[in-house]
Amino acid sequence: MKHKSLLLAAAASTALFSSTAIAQENLAEAPCEGCAEEMTLVSWGGAYQQSQLKAYVEPYVAATGVKVSFDESSAEATAKLRAMNEAGNVTWDVVDVVASDAIRLCDEGLAAELDPATDLAEAPDGTSAEDDFGNLRVNECFIPQIVYSTTIGYRTDMVGDNPPTEICDIFDTEAYPGKRALQKRPIDNLEWATYCNGTPKEEIYEVLSTDEGVQAAFDKLSTIKDDVVWWTAGAETPQLLADGEVVMGSTFNGRLFSAIVEQDQPIGMMWDMQSFDLDGWIIPAGLEESRMKRAKHFLKFATDTQRLADQAKYISYGPARKSSAPLVGKHEELGIDMAPHMPTDPANAGNVHNYDYTWWADNRDDLDAKFQAWLAQ
Amino acid sequence: MLREWRRMSNTRGASVVFDGVQKSYDGENLVVKNLNLDIAQGEFLTMLGPSGSGKTTCLMMLAGFEPATHGEIYLNGNPINNVPPHKRGIGMVFQNYALFPHMSVAENLAFPLKVRGMGKSESEDRIKRALEMVELGEFGSRRPAQLSGGQQQRVAVARALVFDPELVLMDEPLGALDKQLREQMQYEIKHIHDNLGVTVVYVTHDQTEALTMSDRVAVFNDGIIQQLSPPDVLYESPDNSFVAQFIGENNKLAGSVVEINKDICTVKLDDGTLVKADPVNVHNVGDRTSVSLRPERIEVAPDNSPNNLVDGKIEEMIYLGDHIRVRMNVAGNNEFIVKVRNRRDKRPISAGDVVKVGWDAADAKALDEAV
Amino acid sequence: MSSSETLSVEEQLAAGQSDDGIVRAADGTPLKARLAKALRREKLRSFLMISPLLLFIVFSFLLPIGDMLFRSVENQIVQNTLPTVVEELERWDPASGELPDEETFAALAKDLKVAVEERIHTRLGSRLNYEESGFSGLFRTTGRAVKKMESGPYKAQFIEADKDWGELRTWVILDSFKAPYTSGYFLSAVDAENTAEGVQMKPENERIYLQLFMRTLWMSLAITFMCLLLGYPVAYLLAQLPARTSNLLMILVLLPFWTSLLVRTSAWKVLLQGQGVINDILVWIGIVDDASRLVLINNQLGTIIAMTHILLPFMILPLYSVMKTISPSYVRAAKSMGANDWTAFWKVYFPQSVPGIGAGAILVFILAIGYYITPALVGGTSGIFISNRIAFHISTSLNWGLAAALGAILLVLVLLLFYIYDKIVGIDNVKLG
Secondary structure (H helix, E strand, O other): OOOOOHHHOOOOHHHHHHHHHHHHHHHHHOOOOOOOOEEEEEOOOHHHHHHHHHHHHHHHHHHHOOEEEEEOOHHHHHHHHHHHHHHOOOOOOEEEEEHHHHHHHHHOOOEOOOOHHHHOOOOOOOOOHHHHHHHHOOOOOOEEEEEEEEEEEEEHHHOOOOOOOOHHHHHOOOOOOOOEEEEOOOOOHHHHHHHHOOOOHHHHHHHHOOHHHHHHHHHHHHOOHHHEEEEOOOOHHHHHHHOOOOOEEEEEHHHHHHHHHHOOOOEEEEEEEEEEEEEEEEOEOOOOHHHHHHHHHHHHHHOOHHHHHHHOOOOOOEEOOHHHHHHOOEOOOOOOEOHHHOOOOOOOOOOEEEOOHHHHHHHHHHHHHHHHHHHHO | OHHHHHHHOOOOOOOEEEEEEEEOOOOOOOOEEEEEEEEOOOOEEEEEOOOOOOHHHHHHHHHOOOOOOEEEEEEOOEEOOOOOHHHOOEEEEOOOOOOOOOOOHHHHHHHHHHHOOOOHHHHHHHHHHHHHHOOOHHHOOOOHHHOOHHHHHHHHHHHHHOOOOOEEEEEOOOOOOOHHHHHHHHHHHHHHHHHHOOEEEEEEOOHHHHHHHOOEEEEEEOOEEEEEEOHHHHHHOOOOHHHHHHOOOOEEEEEEEEEEOOOOEEEEEOOOOEEEEEEOOOOOOOOEEEEEEOHHHOEEOOOOOOOEEEEEEEEEEEEOOOEEEEEEEEOOEEEEEEEEEOOOOOOOOOOOOEEEEEEOHHHOEEEOOOO | OOHHHHOOHHHHHHHOEOOOOOEEOOOOOEHHHHHHHHHHHHHHHHHHHHHHHHHHHHHHHHHHHHHHHHHOOEOHHHHHHOHHHHHHHOOOOHHHOOOOOHHHHHHHHHHHHHHHHHOOHHHHHHHHHOOOOOHHHHHHHHHHHHOOOOOOOHHHHHHHHOHHHHOHHHHHHHHHOOOOEOOHHHHHHOOEEEEOOEEEEOOHHHOOHHHHHHHHHHHHHHHHHHHHHHHHHHHHHHHHOOHHHHHHHHHHHHHHHHOOHHHHHHHHHHHHOOOOHHHHHHHHHOOOOHHHOOOOOOOHHHHHHHHHHHHHHHHHHHHHHHHHOOOHHHHHHHHHOOOOHHHHHHHHHHHHHHHHHHHHHHHHHHHHHOOOHHHHHHOOOOOOOHHHHHHHHHHOOOOHHHHHHHHHHHHHHHHHHHHHHHHHOOHHHOOOO
16 A cells, blocks of 8 residues: 555645644653654655655654654565564664554564553543544554545546446446456455445444355455456556546545546546545554654654644545544645545545454455455466 | 598589679678689689688688679589579588587588488498598597597598588688697598599698698789699799798898899899899889799809809808708898708808808799888 | 604605605605695685675575575464463363363463563464464454453353354364474465364365466466567577677667666556557557457466566577577588578577577576566466465565465475476586576
8 A cells, every 4th residue: 555646745845834833832842851863764655755744754853853764665564574573673663554554563562552641642622542543543552643545436437427326336347337446455345245245334244254255255256357457556546547447446545536636537436335444653662762762752743633634734634533633624735625535524434334453354364365266266 | 441432422523613703791892802713623722811811701602601792603614603502512611610519420420411311321321431531430429529629620521521512612621720730631631632532622821731732722812812823833933922922931132123034134132232033023124123032042152153142141040950041131131041951061151151142043033022 | 754754854855755655745744734735725715715705695595595494384483472271282182072171271371461461462363363364363352351360260261251262173273283393384385274184175265376386387487488489589680790789789688677677567557458559559450349459468468478578688698698609600511511591590500509598598487486576567366476475475464484385385396397407408508608
């Protein structure tokens, strides 16, 4: 997964003045004592990393003078962290990962457990961080940052007057002939297939826990198997849509936002059964005292209510704090309201699929093998 | 063995004619300039010349690997310009033998027979005889890399002959061998030629080789045949100063013609000495000339009185057993070499002496001015 | 030595050999020892000269391979995390059909409390989850519950915390992976598993690796063959041309090396996809109907095309350098003996270029067999390689044991093919120029 959107690559720094001033106030109240003066952040690169840089890394550096370097290794973060851990030399301080990776890292003992009461900032109204993040904190190691979703985009000029409105339309090859792009992994695809087999949303994982349920989901996917282009990188679906290679396809909502709003492609967005996923921070386990302090100090600032809301000015992903939602404003460059483009916006979130991280943590190895075997058949 | 081979083979030499052949690689310079050459059936003809003289190009045109830019080549009276090399039926021995490294000696010899579709038993028979001809009967199963240079050379000769070509081309075939082996092989090749009667066109830059083996030698220089003669004529009567200089050892005395008759002319050397010489290619009084003299034709302090007698100062003497090589200063040329036979009764001479040297006018060739 | 003491140095020098029959050097030491000493210094020096390289090879090549082989069987995590349970399980017979006794559960409680304290229980859960879905969650939930378990009997409390502890299957898995070394990864790597009835193939719908190994092998061979087919004429042409022209053309051959792999692969996408350049041209000419455009990408064909392009220089370069050494006089000799162009090429030129083919084919094949970026991008579902799964297990599932086992099998396969090649063609028949 890579969060990128071209239009946001360069944001005007002037807009940072107000928030920088606030940041300096906050940080002045709680200076970091005995903290390391250097820090390595690991993120995804591209527009997403840019949004982090503008929203809170630059203000933090301005206020504290810490030397920050970026490592764009999030895609391989789990493997690299494990290798570093085995070598006994972890060089990263704060790592941006998706929730499922955070679970693996936490289970492997590679990520440090954090206490929301002391390590995270309260909401401005005094709500505790634990309540403010709610169940988005999928485990003790993870501090969620943004909510993104995997959702469906389609070619407006290839569907005529009858654009797809619900997720099961991806299985309808009669109404929507042509190829569709789906991610080459069992996650989302099996849930959508099960849902379209007629299973109520709440029972999807229950059904998928049985061999029959898994088989039924694969059977459903088999009905469109010949029509699917499987993607592995987030940029593929927008490109396939733009080239007219596929009539519809799943991808991250930020990618579609940039294709539709900035590049003005004839692409439409279908939010039905969008699959919420999370991206956030972890701190590697076993950091020495001063580096651990610095990492926690940074994260407390970077994940407070205002900072998460600020990030939404640069990228169309929803802030993970409830208290940030009302603060989401306009796009830094285009000046459009960002709220309607957030996966969390009520208009978009009518029928949402909540991806069950812990269920997948248990079942991923098994289902992945089955998925690969099914693909190879 | 050779006799038997000859009896078995119906070999007969082919005739070759080059008719006004020219060759240019770049369209600007001629490498071979208007070559006319008749090679008789069964002749051993050597193309001799320095590198870049055009001799190898002529051979390649004859073999068919280079097209003639102009003119026609005839083989047994038939034009062959448009005949591809593999249909010319010409045997060839290459400079580095070009024995196929991935085949055994016998397989190498079988190759030309196989492509001609010869039956297995006949071809085995021929290979056996060909190997015996070059005295390598036991080596059929070896790889070329396991043979010595001389053995490889013989295999190459056997391979070029095994399919009974009427014409065999040899491109400096002995160049890679040491001196002793080279002399031995010269004799063997000549012997094979004499017995088989094939026509051989042989390219070399080694004059000894050319003189030893050939019926006739074509001396090449600058894309032109300078002289085409049997070896003795080439040595005794060079047509021009290039040939005189290229073949054998030679003393040059530069001067101008002051008097000329049919058989004899008088040359005034640059230091003023007057000498008599055989006018080979000087025609008029006043022509610049280079008088060519073989070292063995000059006598020191001659007993009789030859028609040339001049003073010479001995600069250096080298004892060579059968003769003494004496370097002197004669008529301003201090590279003047005289070979003195090693005779018991000869008056002793030593470096620094000034002695009389003499020669017969017929041995002094007045040629074109040496370059 | 004693007898030689009676001789003066001069005498020894003159004799070179003492009366005891030992050949001696000028200073009286035996010549053999002298020679060995002189050679020893020489050997030491050459050893010192190669030692940086030796160290580099050991650290960058032998140790990682050794580590990989070790990881593919290493399984100490169960013993390290649950030492008492492993001891208790010695008494348990999985074939009995009954759950282990209360003492084993008590041992589980004891070990887990320590493990939770050290936060390593979830790591064991992840490890066992590779063998059976659910272990990850089992250890996570149990880890939370075990803190509250004050005293026995534990059996009921564990089943209360997660009903999986009451399942025989859970204990069978635990029992079969309690040994410090396991064949489990290798079994998984060939689509097999250890069951109560012994080693069996996995259910049909979970078998993937054998098929992927076969596919990787045959597609790598296909790519090698395509590279040879396309590369041979190019190398031949380059070898015949004068140096100036061939150097210029060589730059064109090497051009792909200077562009990023991703860019090249993406370029193939643009060319080959359904609405891509090639299909557009075919439709425009009228060879292909617009409705039935050719599927050139996201399948095996796409992988073969893109990888042939990427690996072509590795075939051309060794071929070229070998062909450069084949003197033109061989072909001339063949022609002078009556062979036509084809026979001269096939019987004389081609056999001499075989060492170059060997070197190029080995290079291309070994590179191809380990490729995963290109297959992932243009291979769709049918064109991916075993390396894609290795990469997945390294970076996504973190199942490094399985990745190591797959890598080890791949290594053995390559060595095996190398051996076969040696038997058929001969390894000395490989030349880089």
